Amino acid sequence: MPRMLDVSDDVRAEIGDEEADRLLAGENAPGSYDCTSCRTPGDSEQERTSTVLFIGDETAVLAFAHATCLPSQVVQVTEEQLQGAVRSISPDGPSVQAAPEQAVLGVTSGLVLINGELHPALVVEPTGPIVRPGSTDIGDDFLPLLIEQGFMPVTELNSVPPVLHGWSVLLAMGQLHAVLQPGTGGGSPVAWWQAHQALQVAESWRAAANKHQQVLLFAAPVGSIGRQPREDLLRDALDKAAANGKLVAAAMPLAGT
Numbered sequence: 001m002p003r004m005l006d007v008s009d010d011v012r013a014e015i016g017d018e019e020a021d022r023l024l025a026g027e028n029a030p031g032s033y034d035c036t037s038c039r040t041p042g043d044s045e046q047e048r049t050s051t052v053l054f055i056g057d058e059t060a061v062l063a064f065a066h067a068t069c070l071p072s073q074v075v076q077v078t079e080e081q082l083q084g085a086v087r088s089i090s091p092d093g094p095s096v097q098a099a100p101e102q103a104v105l106g107v108t109s110g111l112v113l114i115n116g117e118l119h120p121a122l123v124v125e126p127t128g129p130i131v132r133p134g135s136t137d138i139g140d141d142f143l144p145l146l147i148e149q150g151f152m153p154v155t156e157l158n159s160v161p162p163v164l165h166g167w168s169v170l171l172a173m174g175q176l177h178a179v180l181q182p183g184t185g186g187g188s189p190v191a192w193w194q195a196h197q198a199l200q201v202a203e204s205w206r207a208a209a210n211k212h213q214q215v216l217l218f219a220a221p222v223g224s225i226g227r228q229p230r231e232d233l234l235r236d237a238l239d240k241a242a243a244n245g246k247l248v249a250a251a252m253p254l255a256g257t
Contacts, residue, residue, distance in 0.1 A: 004048045008072035011053045015062065023051060036063040036070070069198070076183050076190045105193045109176065109201050110231045111208060112216060112238070114160055120201075120209040122169065122179070123234065124193065124219040125226075140221050143248050149181070151219065151248040157238060161216060164250035167192070169215040171254060176201055179217065180255065209254050218249045 005024055012020040026044075035042045036052055043049075048067035053060060053074045105124055112121040130142035147153065150164045166182035168189065175198035180189040201209075209215055224241040228234040241247040 004044055004046070006048060006050045006067055006072040008051070008074075010074045011051050011072055014053055014055070014060070014074055033064040036065045040066075042066050076188050106227075107176075107179075107193060107195075107199070108225075108227070108234065109199070109205055110234045111205060112157065112218075112235060114157060118204075118208050119160065119212060119216050120205045121216040121218060122176075123225055123238065124179075124217065125224060126222045128222055130221075142219070142221050143246070146219055146248050151217075151250045153245070154218070154242045154247045154249045155245065156242050157235075161249040161251050163214065164252055167217075167250065167252045168255040169209075169217070169252050171201070171206070171209060172198070174201065174203075174206055175199060179252070213254050214251050215254055216249060216251050218247060220247050 007020045007023060015023075031043060031045050033042050033044065033049070034040070042064065044064065050065045050067045050070050050072040052063045052065050052070055052072065054063060054077050055074060056077055105126055108123045108125075110121055110123065111118045113119075126142055129140040130145065131140070143151075143153075150167075152161050154161065166189070168180045169176070170178040170180055176195060177198050178191045178194040181192040183190050218238060220238075220241045224244075224246045225234070225237045228237055238247065
């Protein structure tokens with residue numbers, strides 16, 4: 001039975017017409033799969049399904065997602081992330097889970113008051129220490145790694161941080177999908193953080209994002225911020241992290257609406 005598959009022009013260009021046609025005819029596509037975005041089961045015979053091609057430096061993996069979660073697309077990832085994803089592919093079909101490196105980043109949205117004006121913000125805090133790739137140290141290199149990427153240390157929240165060029169925050173249909181960083185060698189942007197399932201943001205946050213056309217991203221090491229139930233408590237935690245020298249920030253253009 002033909003599958004209800006979407007194969008975008010970009011994916012077709014990468015896998016070739018012959019393979020794309022076989023997928024659409026149901027020859028190579030799985031009936032059931034685990035959605036690469038929300039990780040819940042899907043069925044390409046019963047619901048529209050997107051083909052998502054993950055491309056690393058040397059490897060490419062074809063995955064499947066509910067069309068309501070992700071459009072059919074090509075996603076550039078690092079080879080390390082892709083190998084991590086390949087290791088977690090389920091045995092009954094080529095579905096890809098998010099790489100472990102991305103899963104350790106916790107993201108909270110909130111409005112932050114700076115100079116009398118509310119700005120949309122994302123606060124990123126890992127669930128564990130982040131070490132430099134290849135390092136055997138047991139320390140936490142999260143902030144140094146971000147500073148090397150262009151994030152600025154923050155000692156107090158009294159001004160808007162500078163824009164980090166090449167980075168952006170992807171918002172689609174009122175939901176937060178990803179934080180994108182520049183691709184290697186000037187290539188297409190890749191996801192630095194990607195939601196397993198798109199995150200709903202408050203209408204006030206979305207309105208502020210549309211007004212400023214940018215989002216402030218604050219990052220702190222594990223244990224610095226915590227899950228705060230209210231924006232005033234989140235602000236207190238940010239102020240404390242900044243005073244302790246454990247906060248970096250950047251402003252990023254808004255991609256989407």
